[in-house]
Amino acid sequence: MRFFLKQSIQGLLILWGTATILFFIFHALPSDPARLLLGQRSDLKTEMAIRKELGLDLPLWKQYILYLNDLSFLGFSSVDENSQLFRVKEDEIFILLKLGKLNFILKKINLKNSYQTGRPVLNTILNFFPATLWLAVFSLTLAFLIGVLLGVLAAYNKDTWMDRTIIALSVTGMSVPSFFAALLILYVFAYVLGDITGLPMFGNLYEIDLATGESRLSLLHIILPGITLAIRPLAIFVSLTRNAVLEQMPLDYVIYARSRGLSERTIFWRHILKNSLNPVLTHATGWFASILAGSIFVEYVFDYKGIGFLIVQSLEKYDLPLLMGCLLFVSFFMILINFAMDLVYRALDPRIELK
Numbered sequence: 001m002r003f004f005l006k007q008s009i010q011g012l013l014i015l016w017g018t019a020t021i022l023f024f025i026f027h028a029l030p031s032d033p034a035r036l037l038l039g040q041r042s043d044l045k046t047e048m049a050i051r052k053e054l055g056l057d058l059p060l061w062k063q064y065i066l067y068l069n070d071l072s073f074l075g076f077s078s079v080d081e082n083s084q085l086f087r088v089k090e091d092e093i094f095i096l097l098k099l100g101k102l103n104f105i106l107k108k109i110n111l112k113n114s115y116q117t118g119r120p121v122l123n124t125i126l127n128f129f130p131a132t133l134w135l136a137v138f139s140l141t142l143a144f145l146i147g148v149l150l151g152v153l154a155a156y157n158k159d160t161w162m163d164r165t166i167i168a169l170s171v172t173g174m175s176v177p178s179f180f181a182a183l184l185i186l187y188v189f190a191y192v193l194g195d196i197t198g199l200p201m202f203g204n205l206y207e208i209d210l211a212t213g214e215s216r217l218s219l220l221h222i223i224l225p226g227i228t229l230a231i232r233p234l235a236i237f238v239s240l241t242r243n244a245v246l247e248q249m250p251l252d253y254v255i256y257a258r259s260r261g262l263s264e265r266t267i268f269w270r271h272i273l274k275n276s277l278n279p280v281l282t283h284a285t286g287w288f289a290s291i292l293a294g295s296i297f298v299e300y301v302f303d304y305k306g307i308g309f310l311i312v313q314s315l316e317k318y319d320l321p322l323l324m325g326c327l328l329f330v331s332f333f334m335i336l337i338n339f340a341m342d343l344v345y346r347a348l349d350p351r352i353e354l355k
Contacts (some may be wrong), residue, residue, distance in 0.1 A: 005112060007342070011335040017066075018331045022324050023067055027060065031321065033115065034040065070110040071328070076103065111325035116317050121325035125307065129329070131205040132299070132306030138226040138290045143234035144284060150234075151241025152273070173235030178294045182228045182301040190224060199224055202303035225302045229294055233287040237280055244276035285341040289334045 033054060051057050055066055068077040111121035154166040190201040203221035248254060249272065257267045292307070299308035307326055314323040 001289050003281050007339050014335060015328070015332060019068065019071055019328060022327060023064055026320050026324060027063070030321075030322065035055075036150060044297065070112065071107060073106060075105055075107055095178055111328070112321040114314075114322045115319045116322070121321050124277055124322065125310070125329050128305060128310045129307050131304065132292065132295055133224055134205060134301070135222055135229065135295060135304065135306060138222055139229035139291050140233065140284060140288050142226060143230040143237055143287070144280070146230075147234040147237025148241045148277070148280060151238045152245055152268075154238065154242040155245035155249070163242075165241075170235040170238040173231045176231060179297040179301065181231055182225070182298045185228050186223055186301060190250060192317075204303070204305045221302075221304060222293060225295075225298050225304050228298050228302075229291050233284075233291065236283060236287065240280050240283060241276060245272060248272045281341075287322060288337055292334065 007192055028185055033050075033056060048057075055063055058066070109122060111125075113120055114124060117124070150166050150170075154163045157163050186195075186201060189197050190199050194201070198220070203218060205218065205222055206220075207218045254267060254271060257271060258264075295306060296308035296311050298304070299306045300312045303309070307330060311323060311326045314326065
């Protein structure tokens with residue numbers, strides 16, 4: 001219970017810090033949301049009405065309080081519909097406590113509406129996020145499986161040509177930026193060798209069937225961006241696995257297992273590999289978060305419509321609510337990943353205490 005409470009408090013503090021930094025950075029930008037919403041055809045009266053509706057006519061500290069109120073499941077709303085605090089529909093709230101003219105409520109998170117589409121930001125993010133999640137899972141799984149395999153081969157063939165080749169490839173993979181690898185892979189495997197590989201240059205995880213108008217899953221579009229994002233973590237996993245296996249091989253328990261007459265295959269699967277995976281799994285957590293962050297440019301290069309594509313698009317169009325919502329959502333998801341992996345570590349190694 002103490003562990004869950006501690007992790008929850010830390011997660012909330014990180015989210016609060018991220019939200020606060022984003023709020024003041026975006027409010028320092030030389031932009032006027034009212035003008036962005038109205039475009040070229042605007043008049044002063046309409047502009048002032050928009051600014052009042054968005055709460056931009058209020059002092060900065062009041063805007064900050066309302067901003068935090070919108071981001072929380074728990075918050076306040078006013079019984080006066082003209083109040084700036086009245087930001088949710090009555091069917092979207094549950095009144096917990098009445099305090100004079102204010103209601104302490106349980107409500108939905110409000111990330112506001114996109115400047116460009118006018119749609120709720122949260123709904124837009126939830127529509128795009130599954131594509132990024134599948135891409136990250138595919139990339140990490142590919143990197144983990146191939147990285148562990150190559151690391152084991154390098155360890156069992158130490159100081160041979162195979163070991164040196166695998167190490168050279170892993171060093172090269174660690175030094176290649178994702179955006180450069182994306183362009184190179186796109187050109188080679190989709191353009192030059194496209195007729196042989198059959199892999200498309202661009203596309204989303206879900207496609208619209210023009211004949212029926214229905215959405216269908218298209219796994220071919222995940223291969224090239226998935227390989228691109230897997231290159232760097234794969235290189236790290238190779239090095240970690242090789243070093244971990246080499247550390248385990250001369251230990252006493254391995255020597256004892258051999259003295260009992262166990263085969264090398266049994267010793268490897270039951271003992272060496274199991275104990276070698278801990279450092280790899282530890283780094284896999286961080287790399288999952290890195291893949292989510294690195295997908296921004298990769299998704300844009302492959303026109304793969306996920307959160308990364310959405311972030312770049314919101315930057316291009318100066319859609320601040322959408323950009324802030326995407327960054328906050330990714331931060332929240334990363335906190336959940338770290339929390340889940342702490343539990344996984346505990347399951348893999350009971351000696352780790354959840355403090």
